[in-house]
Amino acid sequence: MPATGKKNFSKTASNENGRILPFLIADAAYLLIVYGWLVTMQPVGLSYRQAATPDEIHLLPRLIFQQMHRWFGDSMPGYLVVNFLLLYGCMVLIFFLTRLITRGPWWLGSVSAVLFMANPIKSTALLSIGGIQWLLPGLLGLAVLLLYALCRSGSMIGHKWLPFLTYLLVSVFTPSNIPLFAVIFVLEEICFKKAERSVTRHHIYIAAAGILLLFFSGQIFLPHALSLHAMFIPLLLLLNPIGFLSSTFSFFSYYTIAFYIGLAAGLTLLCFFMRRYRHPAFIFGILGAFAFRIGQGSLPIDLVTLENSSTLLIPTALAAVGAAGFFLALSEIPHWNTSVVRLSTLVCCAAMLCQIWVNLQWYRAGADIARFRTAARISAEEHPGQYLAVFPDIDYVGFVPYFLSETLRPIDRNTSALPVYSPASFSVMPPLRAEVLVYAPNLAVASITGFDEKGKPDFRPLSHDWWRQRLFRSGSRVLTREAGDHLFPLHRIPFP
Structure with missing residues (x-):
């Protein structure tokens, strides 16, 4: 039988605690396999644009980026190493967040961390010199979620106000994390039983503060900020992280009835899976990804070129946690119990191969651009x-x-x-x-x-x-x- 949501969530999902360190070392090894060889790549055009327009980055990431610029100059490996370290930090946070939310075995945390690491949606953040503008807010946002889960799980029961204060601080310095209030609200409502909820309702305080921040920051008043299409359609990239063909996009833009029929069918299928595999972590991963997009429709995300897709870093992490919850729900079905580890391993391997293929495209682009710059320099010398x-x-x-x-x-x-x-x-x-x-x-x-x-x-x-x-x-x-x-x-x- 599948998990029955809140009724089974309070039970221990597994007695297998294992050792944490081997999983973290393995995750680092996976990251090096997928990305380590890219330290020799040349910068693509986006990196030059980021270097010329640092004022477009929020305050805290901008200050760090400017310091990195003074340290590394035009040395691409330095920026990439920082990006990879931030990515690994996100993986570690996802690893522990998955453990707290699923209350399952440690290997599930490794699965969600690898699925996050090997998702091409965030390639722009990893392979450009200004990737810190997305990776640092993502790291801080995941830290807020982990801190809240720790306080709610009893590990830090005496620090109930710490998540609220941390959320305020992170939202002020990285405004892209303001929608975390909705994710925390979903986390509380889905993953904690009513009997476990704190009397003071800290998630409600965080939600109230987040709504005020949306107004005071002006995000809610930006054009298309509350457009359902602009907020939620980009989440299709979680299913197709390498983007859509321009012809496919043109077809659905021209024949909107076909788009809405496909969207209705997809939502119906999603609801079926949420009802069939009712593990709280699975449901939280899906609803949390939607929740984070509230009020974020002002920055358009291109479904073909993946422009601005790195803003989906937090939804990508939540989807990875939801995938871990899905595998845990499968493990509770006798027919699938012995196959879940193999299935999750195959999914992770497929994701890593997909990311390596994407990395090859970026690597070749860097080589193309290096040749173009050489040709431009020669032309400039010939025609001063x-x-x-x-x-x-x-x-x-x-x-x-x-x-x-x-x-x-x-x-x-x-x-x-x-x-x-x-x-x-x-x-x-x-x-x-x-x-x-x-x-x-x-x-x-x-x-x-x-x-x-x-x-x-x-x-x-x-x-x-x-x-x-x-x-x-x-x-x-x-x-x-x-x-x-x-x-x-x-x-x-x-x-x-």
Whole structure:
């Protein structure tokens, strides 16, 4: 029989405590396997943009980022090591949070930590120099949740006001964590029996403070902050963390009835699983991910390029905890009892392989951009003092932020940027294949693989062309730009 929610949650899920240290060492080893080899990668275009615009980062992460900039300069490995350490800190917090919420064996904590670590949603945070703007708030937010769970589990029963004060402090310095009040409220209502609740209702105090902070910070008044579509549709990336095809996105944008039918079917299936496997940790992981998105619709998340997807770091962690609760619920079903460990291991291995594939795309992008910068430097030496054209100017290749024209901004502020002009910027599907057919001061023509002009989508699910576009490269299109009244620069940076 499946777990029956609160009635079974107070019982000890397992007598197997094991040793904590081997699991933490194993988690560190998994992280090194997936990410360790990336310390030699070159920065992508997003890193150059982050170096040029540090004021867009919240106060506390910005101060640390500026100090890192003074320490590391344009040395990419230093930033990556800090990012990986912050990621491991998040994994440790998830490990213990899973144990407290599921009250199951320690290996479940390792499963949730690995699923979080190997989720491509947060690749931008890990593989760019400004990743601390997402990783540090994520680490602090998870620390608040763990502290609350510790106080509610009896481990720190004499410090009931500590989570409230910590939540206020963290929310002031990292405003992106203000929605944690809703997550804490869900945690209290789902994972603790009424008999266990504190008389003073600290989760209600935190919720009241969080609602006030939403208003005083102005988040609630930003455009689309309360849009249901903007708040919750990005959570689809938890199911498809490598993003959607542009043709798929265009189809559902054009045929909205198909989108709503699919959404209704997905929500129905989700409710079925929540009712079928009613372990509190599983339900908390799902509802907590939704709760954290309350009032967060003002920052758009692109479902194709994954732009701003690193803001889903906390929902990703909660989904990983929910996955651990799902595996624990399965273990209580006799038919699945002996297969849960194997199943969870396979899921973790699949997630790690997916993340390694994503990392390869970033690594290749860094190499491409290094070649582009070399070509730009040579062109600048050959044509001193003249503007150079960046054509074609690539923003995204799939989910990797190239931002070619941005890469000519220096990470090291002691050097100057090259004078460049971009006739046109656009995104393409991988792999990057481009050929400049014509370039003149009044006309630029290029053949681009994976580039689609906007229009009514031609979408045939599961057809030969659909699979070919998903697994290989799509056909090429010709991109034409005319100069009009203002001529293009005489010389173009020869790339690709």
